[in-house]
Amino acid sequence: MGSNVGDSLETLVQAVCLLERKGIHICKVSGIYVTEPIGYVEQDDFLNMAVQGETALDPQALLERCQEIESALGRVRKIHGGPRTIDIDILLFGQTRIREDRLVIPHPKMGERAFVLVPLREIAPEIFERLQFSIPPQRVGLKYSCADVTMRLQSCGLSFLC
């Protein structure tokens, strides 16, 4: 998940709470990282994080929930790849592979993005190892630790071992 418009920390916390409320049981959260924009570079740095969850939803229904949350949090994006309130992408869904117009899993760009791989490595080092990606040389700095994020998530009843 990423955000670079508005109160990005609060938006990411709200997004995690909403995922839990919409049938995705959140098992792990990464810290929150400050990351440089990739592609369209004339914009502010992003805050990014990754979460791991369990769900009975199928991948298409999960994508719908993610998009509902993006709308609920007032996603605004005028330029493709440009500034946005919230972006929620599905990176992996177990071992499932999907190639549809609206949904591609594993996420096709994940291997090119340090802002994805660094939080992913934090929450799922064994999956990261298996994928055999090397992290591109892009600026990614930890801003809020998993413990910081967990403290903020207590407001919606979530707690994690970091």
Ligand code: AMP
């Ligand atoms: P973006 O907002 O730039 O991340 O792109 C959103 C579009 O990507 C949506 O319309 C989705 O249908 C599509 N999409 C394809 N695969 C995925 C994925 N794994 N996770 C999230 N969106 C996806």
